[in-house]
Amino acid sequence: MIHPLVLDPQGRLLDGRGRLKACEIASVEPAFLTYEGSDLGGYVLSVNLRRRNITKGQAAMIAAKARSDSEQGPRSDSEHTTRSVSEQTGISLGRISQSNTVLQHAADLVEAVIGGAMGLDEAYAIARENKAKANSAEVQLARLREEDPALADRVVEGDLTLAGAWAERTERVEEDKRQRRVATRLLDEVVPPLAQARGTRTFSRYDPAFASGTPITRETITHALTALAEMEQVWQERELP
Known part of the structure; x- marks a missing residue:
């Protein structure tokens, strides 16, 4: 062979792809040299x-x-x-x-592209799409880190895909909304009527015989007072009226 195939110091082919293919077809052992x-x-x-x-x-x-x-x-x-x-x-x-x-x-x-199997314009269009997706993923990960750092860490560690993390995040948000909706309805049904009963004879007219469920006891009242105290503390912390 007149011209040996040239390798880089890591053994990668630098020059002679065509000659290498010709050697393979002809079952000829090619000669190599390393670029120095x-x-x-x-x-x-x-x-x-x-x-x-x-x-x-x-x-x-x-x-x-x-x-x-x-x-x-x-x-x-x-x-x-x-x-x-x-x-x-x-x-x-x-x-x-x-x-x-x-x-x-x-x-x-x-x-x-180098081999001519794909044009540069086509490869560039794909690269731009990949770049846009990467940038979008970075933005989404940054937003996820703000909203749920633990989920973001799992994405970085490879335990979750970004899409899977956002699906879990969405599920958590929806569950939180459901729980807040239930809690709000419960308190709306219990607290305002209780406040309206203040200063009236409602309490003195209470008759266990007419109770629709478990009769109210002094223990129940104690727990209710504790709950109202906790409620007041939360309202202060949240600066609600």
Whole structure:
């Protein structure tokens, strides 16, 4: 074989996909060498951009991936590298920016774009959807943390999906509403009539023989007084009239 296949230091193929496939078809053992230079991303870029009949989308994806592989510095350095790659290759910053979005939010489509199985525009549209979903999920998780920190922790720990956590949260809210509705109706039925009986002869006319349920005892009255005291305390805490 005239040209060996080139691997990076981790054993990943950098150059020679076509030759590797040809070797597999011909049942020939390929020769390999490991790239030992200092500019891995630059090497990948130069090798891939020499390929014939690649589209601007493929070239942009190759350039963006090469920039990502070689990126080491802070963000300002990254921006400079992107601009330099654009100037060196003639690929627009916009197309490289689209490729960066694919790298960040649809990494599984990168090789499909580079290989020509999928266009950059199609991959970019999917990446944008993924990005929007991720942002939406972050917002929903932040809101869940405000409303129910324990459920949010379970999502972060992987015990619950975000959708499952919100379903549980909704169920809890509805159950809380139901309990508040029942409690309010009960107190509305009991407390106002009791207050209206104050200062009247209602209590002196009470006859256990006519009780519709268990007759009222002094113990019942004691519990009722305790309940009213607790009710008064809650009303103060909630600053209700």
